Amino acid sequence: MSGAPAIAVERLAKVFGGLRAVDDVSLSVEAGERRVLIGPNGAGKTTLFHCIAGTQQATHGSVWMFGTNITTLAEHRRTGLGMGRTFQISNVCTDLTVMENLTLAMLGTDRRKWVMYKSARVFAGLRDRGSAELSRVGLQGRADETVKFLSYGERRQLELALALASNPKVVLLDEPCAGLSPSERQRFSGLIRELPRDITLVMIEHDIDIALALADRVTVLHRGNIIFEGTPGKVQTNAQVREVYFGRV
Amino acid sequence: MAPRAALTIALIAIAFCAPLFASEFWVTLLMQIMIFGLLALSTDLLLGQAGLFSLCHAAFFALSAYTVAILQVRHGFGTALAAPIGILAGTALAFVFASAVRTRGVYFILITLAFGYIVWGVAYRWASFTGGDNGVTGVPFPSLGSLRVASTTDYYYVVLSVVLVVAAAYRVLVTSPFGLALRGIKSSESRMRSLGYNVGQHLYVAFVLSGLIASIAGVLYVYFNRFVNPTAASFPISVEAVLMTIVGGTGTILGPFLGSGIILVLRNWASGYFHYYTAVLGVVFIVTVLWAPQGIMGLLARWRSGNRGEGA
Secondary structure, eight states: TTOOOSSEEEEEEEETEEEEEEEEEEEOOTTTTTTEOOOTTSHHHHHHHHHTTTTSOOEEEEEEEETEEEEOOOHHHHHHHTTTEEOOOOOTTSSSSSHHHHHOOOHHHGGGGGGSSOGGGGGHHHHHHHHHHHHHOOOTTTTTTTGGGHHHHHHHHHHHHHHHHOOOSSEEESSSTTTTTTHHHHHHHHHHTTTTTSSSEEESSSSSSHHHHHOOOEEEEETTTTEEEEEHHTTTTTTIIIIIIOOOO | OOOHHHHHHHHHHHHHHHHHHOOOHHHHHHHHHHHHHHHHHHHHHHIIIIIIOOOOHOOOOOOOOHHHHHHHHHHOHHHHHHHHHHHHHHHHHHHHGGGGSSSHHHHOOOOOHHHHHHHHHHHHHHHHHGGGGGOBOOOOOEEEEEEEOOOOHHHHHHHHHHHHHHHHHHHHHHHHHHHHHHHHHHOOOHHHHHHOOOHHHHHHHHHHHHHHHHHHHHHHHHHHOBBBGGGGHHHHHHHHHHHHHHOOTTTTTTHHHHHHHHHHHHHHHHHHTTTTTHHHHHHHHHHHHHHOEEEEEEEEHHHTTTTSSSOO
């Protein structure tokens, strides 16, 4: 399957009653690429994102990951195939500690998640690996804090750590910087930029500066259709994009 | 966690010594507290760990009790066969009823409620097999070969040992990756799915394990009671099991037993004075929900942490 795109979407449509939220969209993200989806409100970014992540299923068309058809695959099976994701609104297990969250993430794609006869704390190497993952996102020293006592920014960092803990090949980031202060945004987009280049990133981001700084290629959606796809440099000069996106908002 | 460990050890020590100084009334009551505490613990695997409110645990409890009673009384089975078959029967029923995990929230409560009523209806109406209202009487004390339970005190130690073993196994279960995953599901199902967990499968297995524990409690109950009738399968048993857990504290092991103790002692005391002791239980429950939603264990934790300002 080498050479197959990391994520391929073919003629995908998602219909809610009379609304075509996504209308005949095709796109292809190469392995290792960083793709940002942008577009005004109601463009269909989030719906497209959900169809790729498996939270929603496409009405028509198909979704492929490294040559495997995942259109109707359950969300947890996509994770097993090497997909990780973050949520637009922080979604972490707030009643558990940081390390417990991370343990769940590390075991999610591991058969040992079914072990019932010994404590999760005694698995060899798990805590060390967890600590390394926490340092990667800047949460070192917070391992034993209950998540509900973390700040919103720290939860975003944990969210990223959870998405990375299963060593995914593709990571979907749904507005990773939403709800963060400007300085936090800088730091957080830095974290994303520093991720290994062999991880394919597909993200929605509303902050245009951050989006353009992180992206290899940008896809602009408008009313359920792709109106532009290209490098960050070209997106700013495209007349149609300027009209629907930068012109209004 | 040292104070909790100390409390646990103290309670176990008291439980071991109780027959030496307590009257038969209290020994019997303690046995009852342990048996219903175990049933309450079984509901807490779903409520306290996975966040599912089940109202059908009397079904597994009663089915295993009936199975043991019918096999021993009518078919002359010994305890060595009847007890495991009883546990198996209750667990098998849990396999079927576990389909309820396809639903959540109020729908889960309603479907388990309906399941519970089915079993109660069968126990009550299929009189030719279950003995109807009278149930099955004449269950002997358990015996294993030459080991025979000959007195209330003997059986008390059997109950205590079984409860301790199950509680110890339960403790390992809830700290295991499987138990941690259940708490993760309680906290955020969507997050757990995106981490690679088949949430439905985890909840299904949790439900069956919960039914297994309820079935063990049912076997202990039938040898304690020496008969079984449809009351064992009735709605109040299912509700009280959950209430005991909530009063004692969900998500803990000691909580369901403390809750069982409070409710059963209160019932024994109050029913001597009031005709409507269930009203007293109602008040206890209301007070718990309003002022101590985390139950007694929650109060103890709050008292210990003093004014650290951590929410309940």
